[in-house]
Amino acid sequence: MIELKESLPYPDPQSAFFSGAPWKTMGTSAGGRDVTGLLLEHSNNAPRVFLLGGVHGNETEGVAFMEGFVREFADETWKSLGVNLFLLPVLNPDGFLGFKRQNDNGVDLNRNMSTKDWTPVASEPKYFPGPSSDSEPETKILLSVLNDYKPEYIISFHSWKPMVNINGPAHAMARTMGEKLNYILTEDIGYPTPGSLGTYAGWERQIPTITLEFERGMDPAVVYGFAREGILSSLETFINSR
């Protein structure tokens, strides 16, 4: 049995809230906190990419990546990437501020989406999927991004054992990413994840989706530098695959 480290606490969670213009408040969390996103629109027909962090509030590595990305690209620089971007760095501000997996209703937001295999039964308490699918305000925010923005490539940043988890037709992007990060690729994380974004968007709607599991316990300060090239290369692969 592999002993898993814990993620390190975020150095300054408040600094990662990405608020103020031009950030848009997408809604509020179960605990009443703002969930903010940023649309960077290149042109009407540029491919649409959705980068998502902080689904699990205690997986600080993913938010650290999003923060680094925002710091580098949220000014005019992002235009060099040739894609439209929707950035949602912290879907679960309750969990992120409280350094816990779930939102303030105790729901695992990556088990709450209305997938065909959604079940009210959790295999472990930490995976509590909510009283019904799509019950959580954060899930509704996620659905609004999928429905209104219509992303064509999604990367959701988590942390666990290091791996590039392929959901739906994301193989080419996953290969590029896995090579650069030296992470294994897998279509199967090893246990069922009903109600997850990967199942909902990737497998059931065939939107290329990658759930990137950073190695849990990485210093948030080094995550962006470690992953930058892998993520940017996968964007290039995505553009070229269209």
Ligand SMILES: [Zn+2]
């Ligand atoms: Zn996670």
